[in-house]
Amino acid sequence: MTIADAPAIAQLNPPRRILLGPGPSPVDDRVLRVMSAPLVGHLDPLFVRTMDEVQELLRYVFETNNRLTIPVSGTGSAGMEAAVVNLLEPGEEIVICINGYFGERLSEMALRAGAKPIRVECEWGGPVDLEKARKAWRESNARVLFAVHAETSTGVLQQIAPLREIVDERDGFLMIDAVTSIGAHSIGVDRNRVDACYAGTQKALSCPPGLAPVTFSDRAVEKIKSRKTKVGSWYLDTNLLTAYWGETSGGARAYHHTAPITMNYALHEALRIVAEEGLENRAKRHERNHRALVAGVEAMGMKMAVAPEHRLWTLNTVAIPDGIDDARVRNRLLNEFDIEVGGGLGVFKGKVWRVGLMGAGSTENNVLLLLGALEKCLRDEGFKVKDSGVSAAAAFYAGN
């Protein structure tokens, strides 16, 4: 046998970027440190306890008592696919509210799972058109309605309660994407009677990407158990995952896959930090820094892309002023200031900057720093800065 020469690759030395894009968000040093802890086996008593505790902490942030509450061993998109392939059977209709990129993605996943998407197409940058959604629901045979709680592509927060009202017209199931709200905006899975909800770890939970928290109501579990066909994906089958994660706390576990040990250490620590701060305090912090950023952005003479009442606190879409070079500004922020902000996606490509203030990244320092750096770049681009964004934000902080 002949083996090629081994490639000579230098060691990685990642810089400490200020991550103010759509994710990943900055990770607390406590979480970074726990990832260098030695691994134990996935059947080790310590890891079994870790799994129990991660589930308990996830129930807290989802605000639910759902037994089936686990992190799927993939990124947020794997959580999305897990919700789709488990809750829907081939041939089944689903009403999908699309007001951004991620509703679109779910529609594509539903198609691939053999389901029949009924698309409720709404404007990008606004919430779901409830009358359109109600009409689609009434005219369909769908048992499931889907919407995105926090559209990462547009920065729009969607109220969940009115969607629940719609599906209650005939005892339907509500599926919610909470990737960019979890840990910042209250999801209230039990309060809103959400039947299937998935999230990511890399936004307001400030944990590296790699796991996808999901939760299913008991009636969703019943629907899954009464499927006529097996779940198309073995890897994401919640029946098998439930047996692996333990039917009950401390209960027996049936081997499925090998859980990502280190990522679960990280999620455990990230969720402990959320619990220490408390969901209410965390929500207040995210709102405060969001409002300070908006004050600064508007003072400079720029506009937010979303109306005030629909804005996310975690993901802020700033309309790029006419004549300003999107990529050049973002590259300068990255290369001169070590600050990452995101570009637009889909319909919003080239039209907005996506500024993430998520988890450990939602701080007064980051807001002031970004506004200062942005002002410098905008001036160099020839944009007429109206007033100092930093001063406006500082004034906001002084009063709030």
Added chain:
Amino acid sequence: MTIADAPAIAQLNPPRRILLGPGPSPVDDRVLRVMSAPLVGHLDPLFVRTMDEVQELLRYVFETNNRLTIPVSGTGSAGMEAAVVNLLEPGEEIVICINGYFGERLSEMALRAGAKPIRVECEWGGPVDLEKARKAWRESNARVLFAVHAETSTGVLQQIAPLREIVDERDGFLMIDAVTSIGAHSIGVDRNRVDACYAGTQKALSCPPGLAPVTFSDRAVEKIKSRKTKVGSWYLDTNLLTAYWGETSGGARAYHHTAPITMNYALHEALRIVAEEGLENRAKRHERNHRALVAGVEAMGMKMAVAPEHRLWTLNTVAIPDGIDDARVRNRLLNEFDIEVGGGLGVFKGKVWRVGLMGAGSTENNVLLLLGALEKCLRDEGFKVKDSGVSAAAAFYAGN
């Protein structure tokens, strides 16, 4: 809104176990350290270069020039599912060689993907029955044949070349599970003309679980591109993943999911360690420690479950002597010596111990320590230890 009280969960303090089970394997401190490096965005120039380098290093360990060589963002089982759902279309036959738990699993995945498994059932603890496989291939319309290179459930190494001969009878595709061979036993993807191969990071690569290296030959990619149906899984669709990982090194990248940043740092460093040692040296080290372990086990009067010519170096199945309590011995090893060894799976449940000597875990120290600890436990169980396993292993090391 009312939010429940936050649970009070203590900080994790994982002990430094000696991981000699079926995986995860011990992780080098260099890999542990890089996981505490700060995160960069997944579109950051540094991460894009990291992705290129991970691909280059993976090509080295797979021994291939395949362009489509990437880590899937899930564990080894996600890699298995990626191979299945991409290469097979609904209704398509596939010949599946089953000589252990993981062939069985792939058969289940193929069924769920709508394919038609043609099962070649072989004895657990032995290699694939080539005549049975050839007969099944000739009598079927399958275009794909699957086998496991390294059966983690039985400790059997399967020769790949004779399987290639079978599929060459009509220009077929060869799919190989290399989860427990990668980084120890030579896979030779190009030499053996393997068309689809998947692996895990947590065995002989000594990287935490969470990513699944996969590689597809150009003709496999052609087969996938000419599918009549879309790949059932959006998350695992290699067409989308190829666009995300870049068609060419340094090329443009289309957003798909957010790659697990930290896990890719870890894989980068783990593969750098493999490249520094070199695949040949690594193979020799794994063989040497395996043979020392066998010398010790047999000296004590126990038997290996697999015939010498079919044994894996990475995963050693030791037959549990009559009258010895499987779980009690494993618990003592864990609790008194901090050593994890695995129990049997499926047909081998309660009949074997699975001793992993993988990656950073394949050391002379670990072999001697395990043999010493095992001897103590066996004596306490009333097993008549013939000769000292430690002495036999030491003698082997002295001469090899």
